[in-house]
Amino acid sequence: MNLRTRLTAWYGGVFLIAGAALIAINYFLTVAALPDAAGFAVAAAEPATPGLVQDRVFLIEEYRSDVLGTLLLWSVVALVAAAVLAVWLGWVVAGRVLEPLQSITATAHRLEAERLDQRIGLDGPDDELKELADTFDGMLDRLAGAFDSQKRFVANASHELRTPLAVQRTLIEVSMSGPESTPELERLGRHLLDANERSERLIDGLLQLARSDRGLATRSPVRLDQIVTDEIESCAYLAAERDVEVKSVVRRWVVEGDPVLLAQLVGNLLRNAILHNAPGGHVDVRVDGSLTVTNSGPVVPADAVPGLFEPFRRLRADRTGSTTGSGLGLSIVRSVVRAHQGVVRARPNGGGGLVVEVNLGETQVRQPL
Template identity: 40%
Template structure:
């Protein structure tokens, strides 16, 4: 019994809110209709009994009646109507009236219950329509890269309108907070670049002129290495801040060109580590920021090379299908649990196997740039170990001729680093 109740409760919880409201309203209407039907039937029976004397005046004195003699027939005894007493005729009349009343009432109850269900479904649909708008907008904002969309619900000032206004106010606060965070990261990175450049210059000049004692050269070299890592980290933070920004001027770009540039930049590093790279750079025209799109290819390939084992393999593919351009990079490496994948795209997450020159921002930059360009990023662990990352972006209009990201970035003076960030 308890298990049946639990199963029923679970099945009701699986219904949408509109279905539960309709079911609840229909049930209430049916229960109230049954109660009204019962009261009507009992009232009619009582009225007939109270007014019985109008049909059978002899029932007031209630004299002793002689029982009519039934007529024997082959089908059984038959009570002739002429021999039936007034009391018997009233009982037959009352029974007919109550049965007919019950039948008609049940038919009317079924019809009105069906109408109540239809009206409840229609009313709940109209009431929940604006709530569906809130849900759809929240889903778009949650999967998008910006917080500039607002609900702006219209209509009566009811609970749904209040929910929409509260949601818009929350988005305003989040947008201001994220904008301030990106602005702080960008400004702080710019401000830190100057002292780091001065420190590097102050160390490189005496080292190049041979004015540093031999016993101090290792310490000076370590300071230069630390300075270089700091500059790469700052450059990565600047790229991340710019990738999360919505102030982009799109240009036609071919991801195949970005992939070739990334291959040229990382060829020496892959050769040193014994990593074999297999590339199939098919045409993948998109519209976006050339220097940022170059960072997608560079960071994905650098992540695949650096998070690999000795004499491992990397595959790089670009192309277009179904109105989307894509770049896909896969690598060998350690076995990954699917639960680990989301954390890899968070800032400063290097994974278990990483080199000291990585900042942990490479895949975070890829995700930020992908979302800013209204694309989709998927990562899948490989059965034999390693990871496959695929970035899909809307293709550029056919009349636009894609340009090389490297040349476009140089023309715009983007100032982005030539090294990948992970």
């Protein structure tokens, strides 16, 4: 039972109690005001006319009974009718009273960590409800400021870290190509370049994650099918290197959003499906009202699927203990999907691998061409 129903029940119950008390008071006052048959018989007793007195007493008693019965009947009818009206009015009044609370609840439902731009902005007298709404808006202002500060820090730190990594890569490559280079130095250089590349991928992932977490400043029509085709071509070398076959069924489709972020979303899904696969495996891509990427590979436990969308969460490492990615691929996918007000779901694929489905939400421009 919701609060509005409970308030209506309280209004109706209070009215019934007050109405019943009013009927009882009115009944007893009427009883006191009507002629008393016993008193009349004592006052009018005459030895010569006993039959006349008895007739009058009977008439008075019948009159009292008829008046009280009619009064009680119509009082109950009026109470029932008024109770129905009171319940209806109580429902309406409760709705008006709770309307600010419904506005607060609706705003809270629309909020996410990446969408803190919603405000209640309640108008009206300075009562307790307006104070609650203003307090809620103030809290959202502080949260939005904190999240923006955190995202700016991540973005700025990622930008600052890219410069020294580029310098390190150049120094390593120069040392490896120098005349005094030895096999041991080249082997060490390759390890350092691998570590440098992993660091660059991590920083690039953090940049994309910070950018998508800030949401979309502008939107434009984007050919999602074309982006999928381009990303499949760009991942062809990686798929051939890993001995993974990529098959696609792509329907021409237009979505509204950011083309760079959508390309990052598709690319991350494809690279994740190829890297976490087995030699001779396959990746199936389908665009038909939604984007679905299915890959073969190791068996993925169902309880491990939700954690794959968390940053730096990996299912397993290879024999050397290193990983094939930065652990941000699916985190970026989820962040980009949320920035486009969409939904991403994943489930284990029968026989091994993962099925990831992306729905970007219906818009006016999301129509097949």
